Amino acid sequence: MHKDIATPKRTKEILDKYGFSFKKSLGQNFLIDTNILRNIVEYGEITEKTAAIEIGPGIGALTEQIAKRAGKVFAFEIDQRLLPILEETLSPYQNVKVIHKDILKADVLSLIGDEIKEFEEVRVVANLPYYVTTPIIMKLLQDGLPLSSITVMLQKEVAERMAAKPSTKEYGSLSIAVQYYTKAETVMIVPKTVFVPQPNVDSAVIRLKVRDTPAVAVKDEAFFFEVVRASFGQRRKTILNNLTSNLHAGKEKKQVVEEALAKASIDPKRRGETLSIEEFGVLSDELLPSFV
Numbered sequence: 001m002h003k004d005i006a007t008p009k010r011t012k013e014i015l016d017k018y019g020f021s022f023k024k025s026l027g028q029n030f031l032i033d034t035n036i037l038r039n040i041v042e043y044g045e046i047t048e049k050t051a052a053i054e055i056g057p058g059i060g061a062l063t064e065q066i067a068k069r070a071g072k073v074f075a076f077e078i079d080q081r082l083l084p085i086l087e088e089t090l091s092p093y094q095n096v097k098v099i100h101k102d103i104l105k106a107d108v109l110s111l112i113g114d115e116i117k118e119f120e121e122v123r124v125v126a127n128l129p130y131y132v133t134t135p136i137i138m139k140l141l142q143d144g145l146p147l148s149s150i151t152v153m154l155q156k157e158v159a160e161r162m163a164a165k166p167s168t169k170e171y172g173s174l175s176i177a178v179q180y181y182t183k184a185e186t187v188m189i190v191p192k193t194v195f196v197p198q199p200n201v202d203s204a205v206i207r208l209k210v211r212d213t214p215a216v217a218v219k220d221e222a223f224f225f226e227v228v229r230a231s232f233g234q235r236r237k238t239i240l241n242n243l244t245s246n247l248h249a250g251k252e253k254k255q256v257v258e259e260a261l262a263k264a265s266i267d268p269k270r271r272g273e274t275l276s277i278e279e280f281g282v283l284s285d286e287l288l289p290s291f292v
């Protein structure tokens, strides 16, 4: 048995050996608590039937714990300086493939599409770089990957916004974008003390279970998201005011907007933050013919 990577002592030894210096610009905060890592993998529902995708393996702390449970791990790392380190730290695991790519630019499906076919399910587990959490999650959801779930560490505040329910201050267009594709749940709050270096913000682990079909069936997805964004334009304004101010040519079409709200049984004086995802779906379908 070799020592886990994620202990303060072993992490320091590895970093010292390679003279590694953290790059803040790449969101490099490494986990040094094996129990937390095991819990993330547990929440990630990883089994030998799983092809796991990890974003940002760092020195391999989480990768190692995933590799112990998964059929195979595909770990995307942007920082070339970490490649020789990962080669050493992950050498005991034959089921890990490190891919030196920026996840935001990578064509994930063409890179690993053939290899993931032999597994029953594909799941993402990661401790994300905090400067790009939302773009990474939206890319994974919209890239056409056959994902069952995404279980990731991110800023607590962002996790709360993603999992928020209507009529809360955290609820907004990000909640709807994420919940359109997934069922979102914050499963763990994580203290700053389990990272080196410690981040400035509190952290949480969110689990997004990908829906078989989106939460609402809409006629035009792009227009649905346009209506959602317009509705949250200024949070203190009514839904009517936000739609007329923020939808293209909304001002000239005030009457059309009023009629659509009436047909969707939505009081024009309500605020966007009180509408459920289903109500946004009905509303955008009612508005669509007048705005295409």
Ligand code: SAM
Pocket (backbone or CB within 6 Å): 026, 027, 028, 029, 030, 031, 032, 055, 056, 057, 058, 059, 060, 061, 062, 063, 076, 077, 078, 079, 082, 101, 102, 103, 104, 126, 127, 128, 129, 130, 132
């Ligand atoms: N998984 C390790 C852990 O838990 O200790 C490291 C997590 S650290 C928060 C984020 C990692 O993501 C770093 O290794 C960083 O170099 C990498 N990273 C940052 N931006 C990336 C990107 N666009 N694509 C792939 N990896 C990225």
